Amino acid sequence: MKTKSVLVSVFIAVTASLVQAAPASIEDSIASHASRDGIALSVIDSTPTILAAIADTYRDKGVEYTQGNRRRSAKPVVRRGVGNIFDVHSHAIPDWYRAITPFAGGNVASGSGGGFATPQWNVSAHMAFMDTIGISHSVLGFTGPSANAYFGDKARTIALARLINEQLAAFARTYPDTFSFFASIPLPYVEESITELKYAVNELGAVGIALMSNHEGLYLGYDLFTPFWEALDGLGGRQIVYVHPTTPYLKVNDQWIPANPYFEMDQSRMEFYMETARTFMDLTVKQTIHNFTNTHFVLPHVGGAFPVMIDRVLKTMHTDLYEASLEIYRTRFWWDSASPTYFHQIGGLLAYDIPKGNLLYGTDFPFINAAVTAADFESIMAYPGLTDEEKEDLLSRNYQQLFGDKLHFS
Structure with missing residues (x-):
């Protein structure tokens, strides 16, 4: 007893x-x-406000905050429009993030911004936009600078990435039929980025990760990042990396200077396309894409300026990589339609014999307004290089081949 x-x-x-x-x-x-993961959220002054906003996302719908990978349990609901449209390129911009980075693409420390004000956004407005053209499901991510709002400040970069991912997970868990998310990663801090990668994918349920074209001026093939690619590829199965362009920077005397030679032009219109070309050519010539074969890449804006550079660089300086690289571009690269890309630009990409099954639909909402998005949509529907069935696949089916069991369908 x-x-x-x-x-x-x-x-x-x-x-x-x-x-x-x-x-x-x-x-x-x-x-x-x-x-538990060694992250001090308190290094960001507005953390109490941010945590309250994340909690309110759950509480507004009576959803519990839980651990675990909560995958989609059913096929997204068809709203209206042509087919069951899936948007692989859209952005969440909660008020708390817009307060941290009022200019898109740049960093708050330098005050450089990206040349244009960060737009207002909320869930209701996003859903109303989706209804206008029949989008049933959107993958959310943060645009540039994402977690890199505090250049050179390791602690705040790591904390911001965690807060971004908790917020994105809250949106995806609260509206599981409507939203999934790509997780933010706090590169160039590699060890901490590996920690965040595992947390976001294994515990928060991210369907992939979103990287910027450069992180504090370092492009994605940079040798420092190799352990991160090893960790990502080592997760097993298909890993999806969405790469979004951001402001190009040069580090001069320990200061980051925006490398935009033409300030009269909004850099998102021109330099962002160049950024996609720079970082994917870097990933190619450093053979990152060749060495880590579980990883698939989503390129925005049907690759920006990258397709234009393929022959010029690989046919003149890296001929030994040419055929192997083209094979990767045709199999493990996926190309979203965001921006006015189907008027003429898409023809240059398809000239490389890119399979039409690797074309995806993206809107770039809220950075591209509803009127422009409608015109872009019509340009896809009018594009003579795709059959009606191929257009329907682009809008409503190709994404299933990319995401596979990361999303569940009835």
């Missing part, structure tokens, strides 16, 4: 300690997970 009494007392004591240690709120749970 005495032994039984002792065991009961120990059980009660242990249970009491666990209850006492259990997080009391969503905010506490998020902070606890961050602390």
Whole structure:
């Protein structure tokens, strides 16, 4: 009896300690997970406001904050329009993030911005936009600078990436039939980026990751990043990397200077296309895409200026990589339609014999407004280089081949 009494007392004591240690709120749970991973969220002054906004996302719909990869349990609902349209390129911009980075593409420390004000955004407006052309499901990500709003500040970059991913997970868990998300990664801090990668994919349920074309001026094939690519590829199965262009920078005397030679032009219109070319050519000549074969890449704006550069660079300087690279571009590269890309630009990409099954639909909402998006959509529907069936595949089916079991369908 005495032994039984002792065991009961120990059980009660242990249970009491666990209850006492259990997080009391969503905010506490998020902070606890961050602390476990060595992340100090408090280094960002607005963290209490951010945590409250994330918690409110759950509470507004009565959804619990839970761990685990909560995959889509059913096929996204068809709203209206042509087919069951899937948007692989759209952005979430909660008010708290717009307060941190009021100019898209740049970093708050330098005040350089990306040349244009970060637009307002909310879930209701996003869903209303989706209804205008019949989008049933969107993959959300943060645009540039993403987690790199504080150049050179390791602690705040790491903390911001975690807060971004908790917010994106909140949107995806609260509206699972409508949203999935690409996780933010705090490169150039490689060890911490590996930690965030595993947390976002394995615990928050990200369907892939979103990288910027450069992180603090370092392009994605940079040798420093090799351990990150090894960790990503080592997760097993197909890993999806969405690469979004951001402001190009040069580091001069320990300061980051926007490398835009033509300030009269909004750099998102021209330099962003060049950024996609720079970073994917870097990934090619450094053979990152050749060495890590589980990884698939989504290129925005049907590759920006990258297709134009393929023959020029690989046919003149890296002829030994030419055929192997083309094979990768045709198999593990996926090309979204965001921006006015199907008037003429798409023809240059398809000239490389890119399979039409690797073409995806993207809108770039809210950076491209509804009127421009409608015109872009009509240009796809009018494009003579695709059959009606291929257009329907681009809008509503090709994404299933990319995401596979990362999304579930009825």
